[in-house]
Amino acid sequence: MLEATIDQSLHNKVPSLKFGMISYHHIAIGASPQMIQGRIRYFQEVLAVSLEEKEFTDFEGIAAWRDVFKKLGISASRYRPSHEALYRRIKKGDFLEAPHSAIDLNNFFSLEYQIPVGIYDTTHIDGPIQFKMGDAGESYDGLNGRTFSAEAKLVSADNNGPFGSPIVDSTRTSVSADTTEAIQIFYLNPNLSLEEASQLLERAAQMFTQVHGGVASWKLIDV
Structure with missing residues (x-):
């Protein structure tokens, strides 16, 4: 599992901000099973x-992340x-x-958890990962x-710079049918308790490996 930290400036502005990270190994990506497509x-x-x-803001997860953006400027x-x-x-x-x-x-x-979620090919990430402002x-x-200007935006970054954000992710770390090692970043609703966030990550990891095989490990980053 790659190491990940949150820049202190983010916590100063949004003390309850937290992220989830699931690491997948030996997965097989392909066409979605009919059951998953139907669901x-x-x-x-x-x-x-x-x-x-x-209204969009009637959805708690959308309202929560709009508030995070406001606090981060x-x-x-x-x-x-x-x-x-x-x-x-939709x-x-x-x-x-x-x-x-x-x-x-x-x-x-x-869609289900009402949060931004990104998935990235681990082989194209030069860790550790830091959540910070660009x-x-x-x-x-x-x-x-399009070229995404990361300046003054919340981003996920490695030693080569930003590769993802709760707005749009990069082509550099995108997954494909050839990806066998990946990480998934959950830009969690800050209103979730640590227990709720942990349960969310565990459920997501189980569902993903049911479809793709392999093994998964997850962790919560809140400090």
Whole structure:
């Protein structure tokens, strides 16, 4: 398991901020099983109906992360937390189609737990990992096809700089069907208790390995 720390400046602004990290070894990524595809599709259909009657901020996880962005000085209207962006797609009827099973489950966890979740190929991470605010001039090629300016944004970084964020992740550490070693980062709802956060990570790890095989270990980073 890679070491991970939270920069003290983040705790000063959001004392309850916490992250979860699951490390996967010897996994096999491919097309999602029909059962998983059906479950994810049904979840999105139910969510779409709910979104017809609710505002985005009626969802506690979206409201919580908007508050985190506000406290960190990030504009939540200009830079959407990734889980809110997924909710907005579904509200428009643009249901999520993933290229493989790892992204399918990553999206499902993000929707179900109402938090940003990222999955990364461990072989492209030069640890340790630090959760911090991006420095001036830091940027990376985002999975959305655009250059992401990490400056003054919450990011996950290794020795080579930022590679992920609760906004958009980098192409440098993206997973593919060839990935066998991965880590998943959960940008947890700060309102969760440590027990609730631990249970969430344990459930996610079990579901992921049921689909992909391999072994998983997880830890909570809150200091």
